[in-house]
Amino acid sequence: MVAMVQGALDELGVADRVVAAGEFEPRGHSGSAFVGGLVGDEVGGAIGGAVGSLGGRGVSDAASGLPASMIIGVSDAAVYGFAGNRTRLHSGLLFRLDRAAVSVEVHQRVNVRTLELVDAASGARLELEGNRLPVTHSKDVIDHLR
Numbered sequence: 001m002v003a004m005v006q007g008a009l010d011e012l013g014v015a016d017r018v019v020a021a022g023e024f025e026p027r028g029h030s031g032s033a034f035v036g037g038l039v040g041d042e043v044g045g046a047i048g049g050a051v052g053s054l055g056g057r058g059v060s061d062a063a064s065g066l067p068a069s070m071i072i073g074v075s076d077a078a079v080y081g082f083a084g085n086r087t088r089l090h091s092g093l094l095f096r097l098d099r100a101a102v103s104v105e106v107h108q109r110v111n112v113r114t115l116e117l118v119d120a121a122s123g124a125r126l127e128l129e130g131n132r133l134p135v136t137h138s139k140d141v142i143d144h145l146r
Helices: 002-012 029-064 138-145
Strands: 018-026 070-075 078-085 088-098 102-108 112-119 125-131
Touching: 002 018, 002 070, 002 078, 002 088, 018 138, 070 138, 102 138, 112 138, 125 138
Parallel strands: none
Antiparallel strands: 018 070, 018 125, 070 078, 078 088, 102 112, 112 125
16 A cells, blocks of 8 residues: 555655555444444344445445545655555545644544544544554554654
8 A cells, every 4th residue: 555655646746755554434434334234224134234334334424525435645744645445546635734733643442443633723633544454554554643
Protein backbone atom coordinates (compact mmCIF):
# COMPACT_ATOMS: atom_id res chain seq x y z
CA MET A 1 0.00 0.00 0.00
CA VAL A 2 2.91 2.35 0.66
CA ALA A 3 4.08 1.93 -2.95
CA MET A 4 0.53 2.51 -4.23
CA VAL A 5 0.16 5.80 -2.33
CA GLN A 6 3.69 6.88 -3.18
CA GLY A 7 2.98 6.24 -6.86
CA ALA A 8 -0.19 8.33 -6.72
CA LEU A 9 1.64 11.21 -5.04
CA ASP A 10 4.45 10.99 -7.60
CA GLU A 11 1.88 11.20 -10.43
CA LEU A 12 0.43 14.33 -8.78
CA GLY A 13 3.89 15.87 -8.55
CA VAL A 14 3.89 15.84 -4.75
CA ALA A 15 7.49 15.65 -3.52
CA ASP A 16 7.02 13.70 -0.30
CA ARG A 17 7.99 10.23 0.96
CA VAL A 18 5.25 7.99 2.37
CA VAL A 19 6.38 5.93 5.38
CA ALA A 20 3.11 4.09 6.14
CA ALA A 21 -0.23 3.40 4.48
CA GLY A 22 -3.32 1.51 5.57
CA GLU A 23 -6.97 0.87 4.84
CA PHE A 24 -9.61 2.76 6.86
CA GLU A 25 -13.37 3.33 6.80
CA PRO A 26 -15.52 6.15 8.15
CA ARG A 27 -16.04 5.86 11.91
CA GLY A 28 -19.19 3.86 12.69
CA HIS A 29 -18.96 1.66 9.59
CA SER A 30 -18.50 -1.63 11.52
CA GLY A 31 -20.98 -0.83 14.28
CA SER A 32 -23.67 0.18 11.78
CA ALA A 33 -23.22 -3.07 9.88
CA PHE A 34 -23.58 -5.04 13.14
CA VAL A 35 -26.75 -3.22 14.24
CA GLY A 36 -28.25 -3.39 10.74
CA GLY A 37 -27.56 -7.13 10.62
CA LEU A 38 -29.26 -7.70 13.98
CA VAL A 39 -32.36 -5.77 12.97
CA GLY A 40 -32.51 -7.43 9.56
CA ASP A 41 -32.12 -10.90 11.08
CA GLU A 42 -35.02 -10.30 13.47
CA VAL A 43 -37.24 -9.12 10.63
CA GLY A 44 -36.26 -11.46 7.82
CA GLY A 45 -33.94 -14.21 9.03
CA ALA A 46 -30.56 -14.86 7.43
CA ILE A 47 -31.32 -12.99 4.21
CA GLY A 48 -32.70 -10.08 6.21
CA GLY A 49 -29.53 -10.07 8.29
CA ALA A 50 -27.35 -9.76 5.21
CA VAL A 51 -29.50 -7.01 3.74
CA GLY A 52 -29.64 -5.20 7.09
CA SER A 53 -25.88 -5.36 7.45
CA LEU A 54 -25.32 -3.82 4.03
CA GLY A 55 -27.99 -1.20 4.65
CA GLY A 56 -26.52 -0.23 8.01
CA ARG A 57 -23.09 0.29 6.49
CA GLY A 58 -24.53 2.28 3.61
CA VAL A 59 -26.44 4.65 5.89
CA SER A 60 -23.38 5.22 8.06
CA ASP A 61 -21.09 5.85 5.08
CA ALA A 62 -23.55 8.30 3.49
CA ALA A 63 -23.87 10.23 6.76
CA SER A 64 -20.09 10.60 7.07
CA GLY A 65 -19.63 12.19 3.64
CA LEU A 66 -16.57 9.97 3.12
CA PRO A 67 -15.99 7.03 0.77
CA ALA A 68 -16.78 3.58 2.24
CA SER A 69 -13.12 2.58 2.01
CA MET A 70 -10.03 4.79 2.07
CA ILE A 71 -6.29 4.40 1.95
CA ILE A 72 -4.52 6.72 4.36
CA GLY A 73 -0.87 7.48 3.69
CA VAL A 74 1.49 9.10 6.18
CA SER A 75 4.75 10.97 5.63
CA ASP A 76 6.82 12.93 8.12
CA ALA A 77 5.04 16.10 6.95
CA ALA A 78 1.48 15.13 6.00
CA VAL A 79 -1.44 12.72 6.11
CA TYR A 80 -2.96 11.87 2.72
CA GLY A 81 -6.35 10.32 2.00
CA PHE A 82 -7.49 8.48 -1.13
CA ALA A 83 -10.70 6.59 -1.90
CA GLY A 84 -9.77 2.97 -2.46
CA ASN A 85 -8.94 -0.35 -0.91
CA ARG A 86 -5.75 -2.31 -0.36
CA THR A 87 -5.65 -3.44 -4.00
CA ARG A 88 -6.27 -0.15 -5.83
CA LEU A 89 -7.06 3.54 -5.48
CA HIS A 90 -10.45 4.60 -6.84
CA SER A 91 -9.88 8.33 -7.23
CA GLY A 92 -7.44 11.16 -6.85
CA LEU A 93 -6.36 12.76 -3.63
CA LEU A 94 -9.27 13.36 -1.22
CA PHE A 95 -7.35 15.32 1.38
CA ARG A 96 -3.94 16.37 2.63
CA LEU A 97 -3.49 17.33 6.27
CA ASP A 98 -0.37 19.00 7.62
CA ARG A 99 0.90 16.79 10.48
CA ALA A 100 2.01 19.83 12.46
CA ALA A 101 -1.55 21.20 12.38
CA VAL A 102 -3.38 18.08 13.61
CA SER A 103 -3.39 16.12 16.81
CA VAL A 104 -4.06 12.39 16.88
CA GLU A 105 -6.47 10.52 19.13
CA VAL A 106 -6.73 6.73 19.04
CA HIS A 107 -9.40 4.64 20.74
CA GLN A 108 -9.43 0.86 21.01
CA ARG A 109 -12.69 -0.94 20.24
CA VAL A 110 -13.47 -4.64 20.07
CA ASN A 111 -12.70 -5.22 16.41
CA VAL A 112 -11.45 -1.80 15.24
CA ARG A 113 -9.18 1.05 16.24
CA THR A 114 -10.68 4.49 15.82
CA LEU A 115 -8.38 7.23 14.57
CA GLU A 116 -9.33 10.86 15.03
CA LEU A 117 -7.31 13.57 13.32
CA VAL A 118 -8.16 16.87 15.02
CA ASP A 119 -7.35 20.24 13.46
CA ALA A 120 -5.66 22.32 16.16
CA ALA A 121 -7.00 25.66 14.90
CA SER A 122 -10.67 24.81 14.26
CA GLY A 123 -11.23 21.65 16.30
CA ALA A 124 -12.64 19.94 13.18
CA ARG A 125 -12.31 16.14 13.34
CA LEU A 126 -11.74 13.50 10.71
CA GLU A 127 -12.95 10.26 12.32
CA LEU A 128 -11.87 6.93 10.84
CA GLU A 129 -11.78 3.30 11.90
CA GLY A 130 -9.22 0.70 10.98
CA ASN A 131 -9.88 -3.01 11.20
CA ARG A 132 -7.57 -4.96 13.50
CA LEU A 133 -6.72 -7.50 10.79
CA PRO A 134 -3.00 -7.12 9.95
CA VAL A 135 -3.70 -7.13 6.20
CA THR A 136 -5.22 -3.60 6.46
CA HIS A 137 -2.02 -2.08 7.93
CA SER A 138 -4.12 0.39 9.93
CA LYS A 139 -1.89 -0.19 12.96
CA ASP A 140 1.17 0.87 10.92
CA VAL A 141 -0.49 4.20 10.13
CA ILE A 142 -1.52 4.73 13.75
CA ASP A 143 1.97 3.89 15.01
CA HIS A 144 3.57 6.45 12.67
CA LEU A 145 1.07 9.14 13.68
CA ARG A 146 1.64 8.74 17.42
